[in-house]
Amino acid sequence: MLKLNVNNETSRLRTVVLGTAKSNGPTPKVEDCYDPKSIEHVLTATYPKEEDMILELDAVASVFEKYDVTILRPKVIENCNQIFSRDIAFVIENKMLRANILPNREEEVEAIGYIWNQVEEENRIILPEECHVEGGDVMPWNDYIFIGTYSGIDYPDLITARTNMDAVIAIQELFPHKIVKSFELRKSNTNAKENALHLDCCFQPIGKDKAIIHKNGFLVEKEYQWLVDFFGKENIFxxxxxxxxxxxxNIFSISEDVIISEKNFTRLNTWLRKQGFKVEEVPYAEISKQGGLLRCSTMPLIRD
Incomplete structure (x- = not known):
């Protein structure tokens, strides 16, 4: 059995699910895309090729191997995009929560069935149907659980709105000893620069007390301000x-002082090194064209 343990975003990683780009399927039609960035690349014929994305995921796998992290991969489903393992399930403490995701992505959940079955039955959580949630919106941070959400009346029309208030309430009930703090995110089906698909697309804690943040990703300024005050302006990038x-x-922490980042993030990577982080740079620009990056394609199962 897997002894799940995830209490925050940065404790030393031991076991992780890394997505796969094998048999990723043909370039989707515009109407089958889930986010504005993918649409953009379909329309300009720059949508990423399977072989390039396999190489990018392999680069991440070799960083994990260097740090003795156990890597699990989803079972390969033919012609199915299975890169973003964070969307389909996530771990808080010793529980794995199955995400209620877009209905046409059910297959992806089945592909990690062999991992789900290694979790003690009482720790496998399937939320009620009305709770919509994806792992990119959920961040355990010690005494807190930060959750990105959207509660506008146009929620049903926004394919980019992935986590609702029903899920926020359900997670609070599951973890009554935690402070669940939700943040309204800016959503757009059509403009990738005005769309925070998940909380990790505009915010992520790093190290012990630092964070990366994008103000415009938050709909409510005082919620953004709460995070700035919580981490302290001097600790925020x-x-x-x-x-x-x-x-x-959307980078990814192996530990409090080791971060995997995209090699083109020059300004960020320079700042991280100045703060004393060891930065493992990988190429990830092709996968990024689908609106997700390093955190989206990894699902931590065990951290120290």
């Missing part, structure tokens, strides 16, 4: 609209 679009906040 503010990213601009273009850096958010390139997914600068």
């Amino acid at each position: 503010e990213i601009d609209k273009d850096e958010m679009y390139q997914m600068n906040s």
Whole structure:
């Protein structure tokens, strides 16, 4: 059995699910895309090729191997995009919560069935149907659980709105000893620079007390301000609209002092090194064209 343990975003990683790009399927039609960035690349014929994305995921796998992290991969489903393992399930403490995701992605959940079955039955959580949630919106941070959400009346029309208030309430009930703090995110089906698909597309805690943040990703200024006050302005790296679009906040922590980042994130990587982090740079620009980056394609199961 797997002894799950995840209490925050940065404790030393031991076991992780890394997505796969094998048999990723043909370039989707515009109407089958889930986010504005993918649509953009379909329309300009720059949608990423399977072989390039396999190489990018392999680069991440070799960093994990260097740090003795156990890597699990989803079972390969033919012609199915299975890169973003964070969307389909996530771990808080010793529980694995199955995400209620877009209905046409059910297959992806089945592909990690062999991992789900290694979790003690009482720790496998399937939320009620009305709770919509994806792992990119959920961040355990010690005594807190930060959750990105959207509660506008146009929620049903926004394919980019992935986590609702029903899920926030359900998670609070599951973890009554935690402080669940939700943040309204800016959503757009059509403009990738005005769309925070998940919380990790505009914010991520790093190290012990630092964070990367993009102000415009938050709909409510005082919620953004709460995070700035919580971490302290001097501990925050503010990213601009273009850096958010390139997914600068979607890096991934192996430990409190080791971070995997995209090699083109020059400004961010320079700042991280100045703060004393060891930065493992990988190429990830092709996968980024689908609106997700390093945090989206990894699902931690065990951290120290």
